[in-house]
Amino acid sequence: MKTTARWILAAAMMFAGTSHLFWAGEExxxxxxxxxxxxxxxDKDAVVVASGAVEIMLGAALIALPKERHRVGAILAAFFVAIFPGNIAQALGKRxxxxxxxxxxxxxxxxxxxxxxxxxLWSTRR
Incomplete structure (x- = not known):
């Protein structure tokens, strides 16, 4: 079950990252x-491009680096925490x-x- 959850998360990250770069940058x-x-x-576009690249790399790492999955999971969790202020800004700014x-x-x-x-964190625990 953890493997399936990790692969789904990896695919979602790579899809989201790709969308940053190609069709949803403005969003x-x-x-x-x-x-x-x-x-x-x-500028905001550069932030979106950089975060998209990071999402693609983290998603790929979840699959390509199985021996490092615990570390990649921790980095991904930290990434989700790091982007949380953006979600707060969107909510408070009514964007x-x-x-x-x-x-x-x-x-x-x-x-x-x-x-x-x-x-x-859960999907990358041993």
């Missing part, structure tokens, strides 16, 4: 907090993206983030 920009571009010399066009939908999305963290 993902709604999740980039303004503070990031105010503090760093980077539309991915059909999250009302407060309820945006806050339900926030509640799903801990599930992703738990999934990454």
């Amino acid at each position: 993902f920009q709604a999740q980039v907090p303004d503070l990031v571009t105010e503090v760093l010399p980077i 539309k993206g991915f059909g999250l066009d009302d407060d309820r939908a945006r806050f339900v999305r926030l509640a799903f983030q801990p599930v992703l963290v738990a999934w990454a």
Whole structure:
């Protein structure tokens, strides 16, 4: 069961990362907090591209590095925690993206983030 869950998570990460790069970049920009571009010399598109590349690499690593799956799972969980402020910014800023066009939908999305963290950790435990 853990193997199946890990493969599903890997596929989801690679799909999400690919969507960052090719067709949903503008949607993902709604999740980039303004503070990031105010503090760093980077624009929202670059943040989306970089995070997409990271998602593809982490998804691939879940499959390609079976001996490192525990470490990759921990890194992926940390990634999910690191992007959580973007989800908060989207909710508080009432930014539309991915059909999250009302407060309820945006806050339900926030509640799903801990599930992703738990999934990454559980599916990569020995």
